[in-house]
Amino acid sequence: MPLKSLGFSKGYLFDVYHTEDKIYLWIKTDSGDSLLFFDSYRPVIYAKGAVPILRKLVRRLHELDALGDDPKFEKRKLFYENKFTDVLKLTISKPSVLSKITKKLYALYGRFDIYHSDIDVPTSYMFQKGLFPLCELKLAYTPTEEGRKIRKIKCLSAVSDLEYKIPSFRQLYMRLEKSHRIGFQSNPLILETDQNSYRLKTDKPKDLLLEIDSILQKEDPDIIFSMYGDHTIFPKLFYYSEKVGFLPSFDRDKTAPIRRHITTKGTSYFTYGNIVFRAPSYPLFGRWHIDSANSFVYKEAYLPGIVELARLSRLPIQRMARASTGKALTYIETDVALRRGYLVPWQKSAVEAPKTALQLLEADKGGLVFQPNISLGTTAENVAQLDFAQMYPRIMVNHNISPECVNCPCCESDPDAPVVPGIGYKICTKRFGIVSEALEDVLYRRAYYKRKVVEESDPEVRNVLDSKQSSLKWMLVTSFGYLGYRNAKFGRLESHESVNAFAREKLLAAKEVTEEKDYVFLHAITDSIFIRKEDSSPFSSGELEELCEEITKRTGIKIEADGIYTWLAFPPSSQDPLMPVANRYMGRFLSGNLKFRGIGARRKDLPVFIREAQMEMLEWMRNKISISDLKSTENEILSIYDKYDLLLRKGRVDWKVLLLKKSTTKELDEYEVDGATSLSMHKLRDMGIEVQAGEKIRYLVVNQSSKTKGLRYIPEEELQLSDKKTFYDRNFYRKLLASAFREVWSEFASFDNFDSLTDDQGMLPF
Incomplete structure (x- = not known):
């Protein structure tokens, strides 16, 4: 081929997708241009x-x-x-x-x-070519009638790079002004960039599409961030496009034979004891569409987190945005398997080995939990919390826990093979596991980013680093569960049981070390322990470092002091006031920071108003160094409670911050009891709105004790469309506020009867 017929380009791999045996690649150049190329590929x-x-x-x-x-x-x-x-x-x-x-x-x-x-075809192509999303590359191409045909492509960066550049992107934000369930009827569409804001009327489909196209031509965004874009906005816009025969410039690609099946119905599935709803997927071609309501990774780690996981897994950005961190880990493990020359099965093929009842009893156990020792009191001072660093994935790396390495045929009769404590499984000594190798790299990357976050002075760079480490944290969190997940490609129940067995042993070892050194053991849960001195005196300099070194030496996993609480409380269970809950606690660190787990301020189902009230109480508590400081100034926290209670009694609270959010657990017709969720769903159905199992709904409690079911609750959508004066159930919300107050103050209060804080004074209008 004559050299003059070749063109050359260099940039970042922005997007990759396929139509049968043709792969399309969008390259983002340093000058900001977006160029389309194509290649042939047969998996x-x-x-x-x-x-x-x-x-x-x-x-x-x-x-x-x-x-x-x-x-x-x-x-x-x-x-x-x-x-x-x-x-x-x-x-x-x-x-x-x-x-x-x-x-x-x-x-x-x-x-x-x-x-x-x-294996996804674009991902398989990237595996073969050594590419990954947003990698730097250069390519040679031939101009043809179909477009730029790739002749040679070379990656200029590596997946293992820790320092890499994310190009700057033009961004556009899209949302409906009111609830997405109302649809487009009297519900303006809002489009925003950093410089401009557009409010589009949605009652005339063709005019709406023309306005959107004009905005897209003017702004030319690389990324469209939406709120419920997959669920509502894009399905409706594509439906309008088919109806009127005009498609706005959502896609940059005008050549590939792209077909979309328009659907508004998502999927509901059962996992980890919950029904989860997943909206349909509406990616774009040549642009990215990321629905913040349909992306777990974006909610937890924003765009830098999506990029980090996409690079490691080789899943295209829009695919990664909608995927779970477990799916990303599976593709990282697939990458390791392919590099080692293994055949990758299309589904999990290692079934659980038969067990006797006794073997099942010994092996089928979870992590170890020590309930808070109420004989020592439910509040304490000068308590240290020690946390193992990523205990479960670290066990999988240190002890070579991978599905192919537990009870492997090659080491079955080896008397020198390591044995899982308590259950007797043998672990391979002849090869390092796929899962172990994949997690070793993820652990290293996260530790690097966490260290850089501390060292970095630029807040913008620090936020990017923190997003990257957060995305890896969630991947590590799911790594253990995927070992036992029935559909995990690289999963096996025996490996899952082995990790639990090692974790129990290490927590017990940590307990033994602390007690050998005469510390009082208060509480432990999975990978954290809480200790204090016998006389509750402060820890001296170096004490905890010495203890952590000994535990690390004994267990082989690094443990560090998360902090020392000047005071720590374990709020009681709502069912039994004498029994604390293992995963519910709150305390003030020496640094002045407050840490709390399992209480209302962290619950997304509670109204914003109640969470804000509890947060203000917690903020006040944060400034009190000791338990005596808290108790001696009780009148101050009572005044905070009274302030919020008065707002409720006087009807001065906006209904928007009183909405409760609940997940639907089944289809409407499957509910047998008329509770808040089912009654709200009935009202939505009367409005022509169907809610699938696993979706979240928000509603206002109007009169919980009304004999008329239709007067008890109002869904958010009905409130948004109504111009009537709205009432709320004052007694219900005041009891909710008192419950939130009791949760944080019952261990310090000078009184027992929190119910006396509320009385029945009827309902007040807004």
């Missing part, structure tokens, strides 16, 4: 099974014209068995058939194993 999968079954599979792929090359047998290494086997290599020219193969795996073909078939 490779492998199949293992009886020859007649494999022949049926090949025949079907030929019928679908989905084979890009002749099938051939190769020797590849199995993940769990760690040995080579013969598998059939299949080059797929129509990646859309991959989902059909896995969905109908047994029904159509009979029993066989398939590998690499469920």
Whole structure:
């Protein structure tokens, strides 16, 4: 090829997606331009099974014209068995058939194993080319009638880089003025940039689309951040576009054959004891669309956190924004497996080994918890909290806990193989686990970012670093659960049980060390312990450092002092006033900072007004150094309570801060009791609004004791559309306020009867 026919470009990999065997790449140049290129790519999968079954599979792929090359047998290494086997290599020219193969795996073909078939095509392409989202790259291309055809591509940065540049992006924010459930009827659409704000009427679809297009042409955003964009805004806008025959410039790509299936119905699924709702997905092509209401990572770590996880997992940015941190970890583990030459199964293939009842009793245990010792009191002074640093993922790294390494065939009869305490599982000594290697890098990166946050003086840079470490924290939090998750690709219950066994042993070892050194052991939960001296005197300089060094030496996992509380309280259970709750406490550090867990101020289901009231009480408590300081100035916190109580009694509280938020646990027709949630859902249905299981609703308590069900609660949407004077149940909210006050003050109060703080004075209008 003559050199003059080639073009060259350099920049950052902004977006990557595919239509069958064609991959599209958007490059963001240093000058801010966005350029589109395309490449050809045919993913490779492998199949293992009886020859007649494999022949049926090949025949079907030929019928679908989905084979890009002749099938051939190769020797590849199995993940769990760690040995080579013969598998059939299949080059797929129509990646859309991959989902059909896995969905109908047994029904159509009979029993066989398939590998690499469920790796996302853009991610598979990036694996093969050594690329990742926002990597720096340079490429050579040929201009064609279809566009810029990539001839050569080279990555100029590495996934392992800790210091990397995130290009600057033009951003636009999109939301509806009122609740997203009201839809577009009398609900203006708000578009905002750093410089401009637009309020668009939504009653005339074509005019609305033309206005949006004009704004997009003018602002040309790289990223559109929305609130409920996936759930409501984009489905409606794309529906309008089909109806009137005009599509605004949401996508920069005008060449790829992009098709969208418009749906407003999300999915509801059960996980960890909860029903979770996931909205449909509406990514854009050549721009990013990130729905802040449909992205866990964005809520916790913002854009830098999404970028960090996307780089490590090689999931495109918009895919990562909508994915869980567990999915990101699975792709990081997949990367490790591919680099080692393993066959990656399309689903979890290691089932739990049979156990006797006694073995099940010994192995099937969770983390260790010591209830707060109420014989020593529910309040204490000069209490130290010691925390293990990322205990569970660190156990998985230190002890090589990975699904292929627990009770592996190669070490089953090895008498020198390490044994899991209490349950007797053996751990492989011949290879380092996939999960262990993946987590080792994540732990290192998070420790680096946390250290840099402390050292950094620029607040903007510090916020970016903090977002990165926060995203990695949540990945580490989910890493343990994924070991036992039934659908985890790299999961196995025995490895999950092994981590718990080691964790229990290490917490017990920490308890033993503290008691050997004559400290009073107050409480422990999973990876934290609370101790004080016998006489509750302050800790001297170096005492805790020496204790932490001994525990670290004994357990092999670093433990550090989270802080020393000048006072610490364990609020009682609402069911039993004499029984504290293990994960509920609050206290003031020597630094003056307050730490609290499990109380109302951290609950998102409580009204903003109640949380703000409790936060003001906590802020007042933060300034009191000792328990005697708290008790001697009780009149001050009572005056804070009285201030908020008076606002409720006088009806001076805006209904917007009195809304309670609840998650729906089932479809409306499945509710058997007429509680606040079901009655609010009934009202929404009467308004033409359907709520799926797992969605969150907000409502105002109007008259909880009314005999007429329809007068007890009003959903937020009805309030937004009503111009009538609104009432709230004063008694209900005053009791809620008293309960929040009791939660933080009952351990210090000079009185027992918090119910006397409220009385019945009827309802007041706004």
